[in-house]
Amino acid sequence: MKRNVVILLLILILGGTIGGFIYYEQYISPSQKVIAYSDDLYLIVEDQEVDSEDAVLFYEDILYLSFPTIEYFVDNDIFYDDSEETLIITDKEKVLRYKLDDTTASINNKEFFITNVIKNLMKKYIFL
Incomplete structure (x- = not known):
């Protein structure tokens, strides 16, 4: 029983860490995309x-x-x-x-x- 609780906690911690990393990359970290355009006028x-x-x-x-x-x-x-x-x-x-x-x-x-x-x-x- 105690072993199942420890495994469940490890899975939750691992899932939370992965979820937190994905959330940070998607919504918090600055975008790394570079969009290059010429000096011409565009809309x-x-x-x-x-x-x-x-x-x-x-x-x-x-x-x-x-x-x-x-x-x-x-x-x-x-x-x-x-x-x-x-x-x-x-x-x-x-x-x-x-x-x-x-x-x-x-x-x-x-x-x-x-x-x-x-x-x-x-x-x-x-x-x-």
Whole structure:
């Protein structure tokens, strides 16, 4: 009987030691992975690199994202009206309208001022 208890304790201690080591390696110790990238401009969204070469543009010290990238990764309820040159973002309660190159915008037809102007560069890049 005493021998079975000692064996059981040794198994528990060994299991606890192995479990503690695995927990430390998975959750506590710093990652040893090295991810190498070039100096080129690239975009990573939710730990995935966006493959499109046109996903981002760095222009006048501002990072611009392409409209398809924003539409796919950020918000699929975003639209662009060519005739009014307006960026439209919708949800269940609000309709936001941003005129391009303008410091005013509107939420449900109530105007307000914005500090970051929305731009359309080469008909495909916008700044949000």
